[in-house]
Amino acid sequence: MSQKLRLAVFKFASCDGCQLSLLNAEDELLALAEQVEIAHFAEASSLLGAGPFDIALVEGSITTAHDAERIQQVRQSAKTLITIGACATSGGIQALRNWGDHEEFLRIVYPRPEYIESLATSTPISAHVPVDFELQGCPVNTGQLVGILADVLHQRQIRVPNHSVCRTCKLQGVVCVAVARGVPCLGPITQAGCGALCPRFDRGCYGCFGPVVQANAESLTDWLVQREHQSPAVLVPLLRNFNAQAPAFQASGDRLAAGEMNRGDMP
Amino acid sequence: MKEPLFLPREEFPTLIARLLDQGYRVIAPTVDQGAIVYAEIQSVDSLPRGWTDEQQPGRYRLKETGNSRCFDFAVGPHSWKQFLFPPLQRISTAIKGETGWTFAVHEPEIHRYAFLGVRACELAGMRVQDRVFLERGYVDTAYEARRQASLVIAVNCAVPSANCFCTSMQTGPRCEGGYDLALTELDEGFVLEVGSAAGADVLADWDLQQASAERMAASREVSLNAARSIQKTLDTQDLRDRLMAQLEHPHWQEVGERCLSCTNCTMVCPTCFCSHVTEVSDLDQQNVERERRWDSCFHLDFSMLHGRPVRNDIRSRYRQWLTHKLATWHDQFGESGCVGCGRCITWCPVGIDLTVEVKELCRDQP
Structure with missing residues (x-):
């Protein structure tokens, strides 16, 4: 033994x-x-x-x-x-x-x-x-x-499924709060593990699990600003909370705070 | 099959009552969470009477219609896939006892569902999944049991959404078989078509009149109007070859920069069938459960081989999804994997529209 x-x-x-x-x-x-x-x-x-x-x-x-x-x-x-x-x-x-x-x-x-x-x-x-x-x-x-x-x-590779919160919502039949209600939600760029707690209660995800691997925060924030007309006053605090300094969240938060938006000609 | 019948609106509740009496669990559209979803109902009062949806890329909103029709909307965030191919399935368990391991296969619970309100594109979606799960030598017995136990009551679309393109995929809007019963909603009731013996059984000894020629014409007009109102198109001519000739097109990079790789499109897709089988053990590894969950080609680990993902950027994953759905699905299953329901467009959090991307990708490279 x-x-x-x-x-x-x-x-x-x-x-x-x-x-x-x-x-x-x-x-x-x-x-x-x-x-x-x-x-x-x-x-x-x-x-x-x-x-x-x-x-x-x-x-x-x-x-x-x-x-x-x-x-x-x-x-x-x-x-x-x-x-x-x-x-x-x-x-x-x-x-x-x-x-x-x-x-x-x-x-x-x-x-x-x-x-x-x-x-x-x-x-x-x-x-x-x-x-x-x-x-x-x-x-x-x-x-x-x-x-x-x-x-x-048990000497296995340490791993946790690296899905987005969206997949958790979809597996549970939770309707997308972003698409159906226009609630700004970080679910698409956030690591799963919370059981989609906030969307299940009609709230947007605020990213408390931090960015999912290869999170495309830039595209999501572009969309939220340009198409959903969300203001940086809403989005910067959304990105800058428990994981403010996680690189993907930090880069997009800083970009929004500085008023820099890419691809203004988004199709 | 029998001649089409007419079901007066005031007798519509009887159809539900008959289904319930015959032991079916009725799954139908209903308003919940700000959308029209599929859930179990007990009465027609749970149907989305007076509701419709307004859909755009990345956007879905419920609207009141002001009328009392029950099916004046397009497809929503749910699909029948979640009942026929549930998102989480327990497959087997292994328990370690004093004499060694005991293995047990988990017998799935099979419900007799009556799916009420299945659209033409969704019938097509079921047929696509049938080919995947039933018809290529490897039968998914749980899927087969669920499919056989289910009754399909179709509804011909009257109000397609701006993201519908079934006309391009030749899957709708009129239901042309693959159902047990089919309804077309008119103001005063429904034209009711019988597509199978199981469908006829539901109507046994029910004194319904044949649908008049006028009502049959009105029913066809519903579908013609629906087809005329569909604006979105996808040019499917030689699409497989056109897409496969563009694997290095710079537009893959452009769409890869917009795509979140969040998996929403694949989760809402009625044909996407990928799953992940994993074993979950307790801490001392005495009890192991084998589970199967929906997975997605947008998931980084999905292409993990020998410790490294093969498709290690979003561009590659988007390309994999789109080319499989529209091109290599033909090689694999002899048809397109897309039924034109538009869900992937509506439920993409950044509104990526595959019909637009295909146009860009099939343009000559700069």
Whole structure:
């Protein structure tokens, strides 16, 4: 019998919701505990084991110099490093600071800003260390999280279906809110995993799972502006929320904010 | 077959009642989620009476008609495919016990559906999927069972949408067979044509009058008017060869820059049949379920071979879809894969219109 794999969960700048998704896996949690040694998981136990770890789940983004150091140690301690959630994968909602004045935020929010040591930017884990797999979502889908842990356990390629949210809608018979109602929806360019929660409740997708692979955000935003007459005042916040800094969303958000639109002669 | 009958409007509920009495689950158009979708109904009151749709590339809106007709609209986001070829099918399970693995095939639940309101292009769509699933040596037995258990009640289109082009594909607007019963809606009722013994059984011992010559003429006029109102065209003359001669046309790149590769066109298409079979296991790999879900050639992983996708950009995937649908489908199945229903145009979130793209692609290269 081989030794159990050692699992660690690390938190950086985040809301803890993705770790909670692991705790929420109630049916699978006992089975998981049988398969792996949960060696370091502050949200579950105050017994914090030291490395090395076979699997490190990393939640949160890098927003302080201390965390920029700490992620290096985590990487060195872990054989497989998987980021979980929008913060770790694209910088999270706190990456909105990247478009603002960090010093000014500190002055406005904190009575004694000199006590705060934070970086001017929020950056994803992959900007600091090599990442083996990025699980998208805000928060991540529990089933997908358990699925990729099973992949590691059984030495399979770590994978999550990389469909758009549209396919989830269509499989469930959900009528397209964009086409039938003119609701701006990021579903066509957003990674599936949420179960199309917003469109099922008549809302447009706001991309909390981040861009799907090869997301064509430029074409979608061109259409929404030119044909659906949506304003950048609506679309920029739609693209700049939990995954504002994900490259596909960032490029289109910046382009809209700057008033640059390609292909004004769209057929 | 019997002569066409006339079903007075006030007796229309009796048709539904008869279907229900005979054990059918009636699936019909109904208004839901801002569109006309297909769902189970219990009465004619659930039909989209007084509603129509307005369709443009990438746009669909419901409108009130002000009349009390039940079928004054074109096809919507759903198709009968979702009942005959469900989006998620459990195929089998494997369970590991003390003595080893136990395998079990999942027997699909087969419903006796009565599909009410099937349009000519949708009959054509069913025939296309029949060829795929039934007629090429490999029979999809679950599809076959669903198809055989289903009753098809067609409706001749009166109000096509701006995205319809069945006349180009020679699939409509008049239903010419492939149905059990067919209705043409007139103000005072329906001309009712019987297409099969199963259809005749539904009407057994029902004292309906034959349709008069005037009403038959009015029924044909509905279809002629519908055909005349269809504006969109696709030139199918030598289309297979014309498209296959343009595989390196620069316009593939142009449309590839607009296409979102979101898979909507393939999901709403009544003929697209691709699926993905995958095994889902629990954490300790004791219980494994094999599932089959709708998939799409626009999905990056769809062409994954040996760790790399063969069609690694949207241009390639769009080209694969369009050339399969309109050209290589002929090689594979002896007909076009397109029935001219226009769903892929309406439900494309960026309004890509294949009839327009084909015109561009078949133009001489600059």
